Amino acid sequence: MKVIQVAHGGGHYPVYVGQGLLGVTTVLERHLSGRVLVVSDENVARLYLERLKPALGRIEHKQRLILPAGEEHKTPASWQRILDELVALRAQRDATVLALGGGVIGDMAGFAAACYMRGIKVVQLPTTLLAQVDAAVGGKTGVNHREGKNLIGAFHAPEAVVVDLDTLSSLDERDYHAGLAEVVKYGAIRDPAFFAWLEANAEALSARVPQALMEAVYQSVRNKAEVVAADELEAGQRALLNFGHTFGHALETATEYKAYRHGEAVAIGMALATRLSELLGRVEVGTSERMIALLDKLGLPTTLPEDQSAERLLGLMRLDKKNRADQIRLVLLDALGQGCVMPCPADDIREVLTQHG
Ligand SMILES: NC(=O)c1ccc[n+]([C@@H]2O[C@H](COP(=O)([O-])OP(=O)(O)OC[C@H]3O[C@@H](n4cnc5c(N)ncnc54)[C@H](O)[C@@H]3O)[C@@H](O)[C@H]2O)c1
Known part of the structure; x- marks a missing residue:
């Protein structure tokens, strides 16, 4: 495993890159706090949600939200569903959103984390090559408006980014x-x-x-x-x-x-x-x-x-x-x-x- 520290606004966050990292409890656990919401899409959840089980084992209050896959679902409506789920979970300011998926899930879950209670933690778990080398790093989050791509969004740096290279094997x-x-x-x-x-x-x-x-x-x-x-x-x-x-x-x-x-x-x-x-x-x-x-x-x-x-x-x-x-x-x-x-x-x-x- 290699770790890159990304500097931002006076602080920094780690990007872990390696094989099998979704299953490495010690990596994920250190970045989780409060109640945990895992956000994923239906393709990625089917393939990789199970792998998070060991790391989430000790979390008492957790929930998952599986959204439909695809850019056409990167909408304010999907973002609203993430917020609704955080409210239902009674997430506090110490809560963590885990974004498991490609750039679409990462951008939406990051934007929901930026807005819920004016900002809670998001840990990015990118599963496409594009998300691993680009979207998950840098803190840009957002959703599309019907008039244009990524029109609504915010800068919200992640707490950590965990890149599990094994997930690339199933990519189209x-x-x-x-x-x-x-x-x-x-x-x-x-x-x-x-x-x-x-x-x-x-x-x-x-x-x-x-x-x-x-x-x-x-x-x-x-x-x-x-x-x-x-x-x-x-x-x-x-x-x-x-x-x-x-x-x-x-x-x-x-x-x-x-x-x-x-x-x-x-x-x-x-x-x-x-x-x-x-x-x-x-x-x-x-x-x-x-x-x-x-x-x-x-x-x-x-x-x-x-x-x-x-x-x-x-x-x-x-x-x-x-x-x-x-x-x-x-x-x-x-x-x-x-x-x-x-x-x-x-x-x-x-x-x-x-x-x-
Ligand atoms: N925030 C940023 O700085 C930034 C930078 C670049 C792109 N983006 C955004 O990223 C989005 C595109 O990201 P993307 O290309 O990851 O698209 P995506 O998230 O739609 O993923 C592409 C497809 O691959 C599936 N998938 C994801 N991981 C998989 C895996 N491991 N195995 C099999 N299937 C898998 C998804 O379900 C989806 O159907 C765009 O919305 C773009 O605006 C953001």
Whole structure:
């Protein structure tokens, strides 16, 4: 097991990464207090709820809430159900919410914990690769509004994050590979040695070899921890975490969130952003080839579908309020392992969207 301490608001919380951790009583027990509510979704509960039994054995007042799975249930109504359950449990300020699941459960349970009695503890037990390397670390919580994703939320740091790598074995192929896109992101924006390690270990990662998973998750969490510690409330360098995301979000919106997993759209976005960095002369020629080769080896898409119009995608990218009509703020690369945030001319963006559409 490895432990990473994440600094926030004067304190810090641990992220434990290892195999079989859901069943390790000593890890979980030290972070539980008061009455305990376990929040999970129906898929994850069926697979992993049992494993928490030893750690919860000595807790007298506990309850579980199993919500339906899926992004469409990341709603104020589900959040309300978590609060109702805390009230029914007569949870006090010392109570603990245990969030067992992917990013959807983690975000909702974290937001309920942020609001109940103005803030109680949440321990994150992420079970998807995306949640382990990204969503569970950093303290962002929330739910969707019908008018937009993650419109309602709060910053609420977890008490601890327990990453049990064993849970990744049951993940659907597409969900697993989509999570790898965020792993590549950390290497690309700030860690050249990690990027090179990913290139050398792509096959092992694709095959979910435990030692490779340990290193990939550990390095990703370490990178995310460093970024959020330096910029907890997203005023500066946390923006680098959006590498590939501006293109990716436009593509997700254009395809109505139906054609791509988030990570798949981000992978295409990272390929495009690297091509744009090359077009603008910020990185040496051949850099985008390296990026695309790595994403390919990790089973991720790198090109836009043929039926996507460059003009429509550009229009969607312009919607961000920070942008002027002729310039769009994007995360680009100065090298593999060094990101930067830049306003980019719309004409250059159009060029990469057209060439590779
Ligand atoms: N808070 C943040 O900083 C942050 C960062 C990135 C993403 N997010 C959020 O995370 C969400 C996406 O997270 P996600 O991709 O984990 O989605 P998810 O939680 O919907 O999980 C994806 C699917 O996998 C299933 N699942 C989860 N763990 C499993 C396992 N071990 N084995 C088999 N099936 C399993 C789930 O039931 C679900 O059907 C989005 O809502 C996004 O906004 C938040």
